[in-house]
Amino acid sequence: MAKMFLFDALRAATDEEMSRDATVCVLGEDVGHYGGSYKVTKDLHNKYGDLRILDTPIAENSFTGLAIGAAMTGLRPIVEGMNISFLLLAFNQISNNAGMLRYTSGGNFSIPIVIRGPGGVGKQLGAEHSQRLESYFQAIPGLKIVACSTPYNAKGLLKAAIRDNNPVVFFEHVLLYNLQEEVPDTDYILPLDKVEIVRSGKDITILTYSRMRHHVVQAVEALLKEGYDPEVIDLISLKPLDMVSIKESIQKTHKVLIVEECMKTGGIAAELIARINEECFDDLDSAPIRLSSQDIPTPYNGILEQATIIHPNQIIAAVKNMVGSKIS
Incomplete structure (x- = not known):
């Protein structure tokens, strides 16, 4: 290594x-x-x-x-x-x-x-x-x-x-x-059409990719301290989507949160929600939720720029809202 x-x-x-x-x-x-x-x-x-x-x-x-x-x-x-x-x-x-x-x-x-x-x-x-x-x-x-x-x-x-x-x-x-x-120093390849299970859990499926994976992981670290047990999936393949793995996760958790840096309108999450509703509707206990970037050109101003994308505190709030409170 x-x-x-x-x-x-x-x-x-x-x-x-x-x-x-x-x-x-x-x-x-x-x-x-x-x-x-x-x-x-x-x-x-x-x-x-x-x-x-x-x-x-x-x-x-x-x-x-x-x-x-x-x-x-x-x-x-x-x-x-x-x-x-x-x-x-x-x-x-x-x-x-x-x-x-x-x-x-x-x-x-x-x-x-x-x-x-x-x-x-x-x-x-x-x-x-x-x-x-x-x-x-x-x-x-x-x-x-x-x-x-x-x-x-x-x-x-x-x-x-x-x-x-x-x-x-x-x-x-x-x-x-x-x-x-x-x-690893050794020669290895990874499949282009499979998700990566970043963390197994049973409360909710969080689908994400690219840099937002790290925002999700940061949010999950805080959620674990409060008793939440999210499953985190890095999509890896945005086309084709690995719907087999996604469906298996939803059948276990029955809730889906999608976190992306893509814009909300016509984004990857929009396609995911359509596919999930088509293929996993009966496995859902609530509607899938997406956290996406604002539908505006990204501002140059640093504070405004940060306001256009999703941050860990928003992920934490969304999970709590979807799962409900945890009794210690």
């Missing part, structure tokens, strides 16, 4: 897969000599050369299209968006090409591409750099969507995504890059 920052875990995953498979390459702005804005590709160009770690112009639509073409013809490209919101410039390529070409070609082409980068509400990065695009990409047929939350799962999930023969949009949170934990 070695203690790693999350960005180092992503770098290690990229390095190991590039060593294992000569078709793996990286494209993006400043990924080469500079090592990436968050150092996920630091020093890799020294090892693999400028053609496998390719610095691109500031033209997301062009280099994403280039990567999709490369994937169609035998390579396994990793596209780094300097900020995930910049990939809106490549939305056409991601939706009409990456998501559809395997289907529209009648299976003649596969698109083994990973599109990754930092998103989420940071610390006063402004509205344009604080976006959560998971709900944007959720509606695109043909994509897999994954959100990492710890150094351990970041490494295992990225390695799995690189090996997958389908396009994977891989979300990282800008405020989790400096999160640190022990990561």
